[in-house]
Amino acid sequence: MYTLFHPNKLELTPYLFFTGKGGVGKTSTACATAVTLAEEGKNVLLVSTDPASNLQDVFEIELTNKPTAIPIVNHLYVANLDPETAAKEYKDKVVAPYRDKLPDAVINQMEEQLSGACTVEIAAFDEFSSLLTNKEIIHTYDHVIFDTAPTGHTLRLLQLPTAWSGFLDESTHGASCLGPLAGLNAKKEMYEAAVQALANPDQTTLFLVTLPDSSPLQEAARASKELGEIGIKNQVLMINGVMKSYVKEDETSTAFYIRQQQALSSMPGKLKSIPTYDIQLAPFNITGIHNIRHLFDEEFSNNNHKETFSRKDAPNLHTLIDDLYERKQRIIFTMGKGGVGKTTVAAAIAVGLAEKGQRVHLTTTDPAAHLDKVLNHNTGNITVSRIDPKIEVEKYQKEVIEASKDQLDEEGIAYLEEDLRSPCTEEIAVFRAFANIVEKANEEIIVIDTAPTGHTLLLLDATHAYHREMERSTGEVPLSVQQLLPRLKNPKETTVVIVTLAEATPVHEASRLQEDLKRASIMPKWWVINRSLYATHTSDPILHGRSRSEMEWIELVQKKSNEQYVIIPWKAKNPVGYEMLKELVKNTKEAH
Incomplete structure (x- = not known):
């Protein structure tokens, strides 16, 4: 057990960054830290650069990109920077000079190239760089707290001289993942100062927020x-x-507690050298000042834990599988952010269809999927393959670098290598591997764990038609990918299943994913709410409180999915292997 976290236990620097996977509680911990410091008399500015930010829900007040005073917390100011708006402005600025000079097809391709997560992140970095280097901000606030930090990929990219050389503006090989960066040249000094501030231990502390999982x-x-x-x-x-x-x-x-302890006992060695603090599992959602103030409590009040609440009826997993079977779907994707259980859901769907006598090929990118028992099942209806993203990305990177090495100098190659470490690159590389499997397995139903975003699909689609302009960044698109893209958009053949948890961040991110897919003319058919405490009927006071807080997110999923959703209860044992997955499909009870 580690020391319980409380801001007054640390010597805090002026800048505090909170980073971590979606859904780990970055916003909750950042908000609670900000409120605690403000109530100790410190002037605090809390800033979110997360496109899925729910700061407005947390503080129950309308927020803008300008610091807004929180009425019932003296000394606290909050700003909600919208990197997607900033990214749009950045995109318009970059594309504008080319509008009358290049064909519409190329302009469309440039706009899509600038519509991905990397461009949003560079826009977010631009937003908080201005705060990190603003002398007025430095003198006004004792602490500036950022909900969401830049990734190492973005910071490494900005530190490379080639990112500022303008060579992309002159290149005939198209745009990078972040788009032509020449437009950022005027801000080079500000970015350099921001990177220096981030690396200065007297100025900045990075809080790595995680879960005991x-x-x-x-x-x-x-x-x-x-x-x-x-x-x-x-x-x-x-x-x-x-x-x-x-x-x-x-x-x-009991199972919840044991699983956490097992995860903590096998924590990566890298983390054991870092100062570590615990935050207790709270029996409530972090919305409203009252709950924020109590997140760091050593004891929680459980006065209301026996309160009953009505449960929404929701179809269980076999309803989804029956629909896939009746509609004769041939390609099924599970999509969602990391950690929501896409692999488990994909495996359960494969088992459910196999039990109906269908031949199924299940492919996953999860190296820890433990699906060997599925392979060994004696019905022979399921085959399984694994795709290693690391191997696929390395193979793809080599292809692109090999094709470009005669046209770029040493600095250009270094920039290209870093650019190829982007999330977009991994999506494209893995999707090519998926396409090869689909091409070879037309006699089976294909269940694919993870799919590219709408942005990447549009990028691949445009590259299919205009690859000459873009071959530097996306390479030659194989025939298997070209053929799969139209199939993916055909609802008579393909279903996309969005997997989420009944929590704020996973649901917000799943909603953004759905909108992204719509841009690529793909409409997900089903949503799956995985690992729901709400559906377990637990009597534990803390877990019961958590289950009650799931209700608003289940209702939102019901709306977003047009009532095409299912709920999988949290399970005491991870559903691993054919028999356990069969039970998951067969015996999941409707919540009532």
């Missing part, structure tokens, strides 16, 4: 290493949502 802990270790390599070494690990005790008579409570 293996996947977020691995992600925290990766982020720690990546950011440490570029000089951001003043790091603190915050393990959020730690269950301190359990109810022995409650199977869910």
Whole structure:
């Protein structure tokens, strides 16, 4: 057990950055830290650069990109920067000079190239760079707290001289993942000062927010290493949502506690050298000042834990599988952010269809999927393959660099190598591997764990038609990919299933994913709410409180999915192997 976190236990620097996977509690911990410091008399500015920010819900007040005073917390000001708006402005500025000079097809391609997550992140970096280097801000506030930090990829890219050389503006090989960066040249000095401030341990502390679960802990270790390599070494690990005790008579409570302890005992070695603090699992959502003030409490009030609440009826997983079977779907994608259980849902769908006598090929990018028992099932109806994203990306990077090495100097190659570490690159590389599997397996139903975003699909689609302009950034698109894109957009053949949790960040991110897919003319048919405490009927006071807080997010999913959703209860044991997955499909009860 680690020390419980409280801001007054640390010597805090002026700038505090909170980073971590979606859904780990970055916003909750950033807000609670800001409120605590403000109520101690410090002048505090809390800033979110997260496109899915829910700061307005947390503080129950309308926010803008200008600091807004929080009426019932003296000394606290909050700004909600919208990087997507900033990204749009940036895109318009970059594309404008080319509008009358290049064909519409190329302009459309440039606009799509600038519509991805990388451009949003560079726009967010632009927003908080101005705050990090603003002398007025520095003199006005004791602490500036950022909800969401830049990734190591973005920081490394900005530190490369080639990013500022303007060579992209003159290149005939198209735009990078971040688009032509020449437009940022005027801000070079500000960005350099921002990077220096981030690396200065007297100015900046990086809080790595994680959960007591293996996947977020691995992600925290990766982020720690990546950011440490570029000089951001003043790091603190915050393990959020730690269950301190359990109810022995409650199977869910006992299993929940044991699973957390197992994850913590096998925590990556990289994290063990970082100062570490716990935050207890709270029995409430972090909305409203009252709840924010109590997040760092050592004991929670459980006066209302026996309160009953009505449960929404929701179809279980076999309803979704029946629909796929009746509509004769041939390609099924599960999509969602990391950590929501896409692999488990994909495997359960494969087992459900196999039980109906269908031949199914399940392919996953999750190296820890433990699906060997599915392979060994004696019905022979399921085959399984694994795609290693690392291998696919390395193979793809080599292809693109090989094709460009005669046209770029040493600096240009270094920039290209960093650019090819972007999320877009991984999506394209993995999608090519998926396409090859689909091409070879036309006699089976294909269930694919993870798919590219709408942005990447549009990029690939445009590249299919205009690859000459864009071959530097996306390479030659194989025939298998060209043929798969139209199939993916055909609802008579393909279904996209969005997987989420009944929590704020996963639902907001799933909603953005749905909008992104719509841009690529793909409409997800089903949503799956995975690992729902609401559906377990747990009596544990903390977990019961959490289950009650799921209700608003279940209602939002019901609306977003047009009532095409299912709920999978949180399970005491991870559903691994054919028989357990079969039980998940067969015996999931409707919530009532």
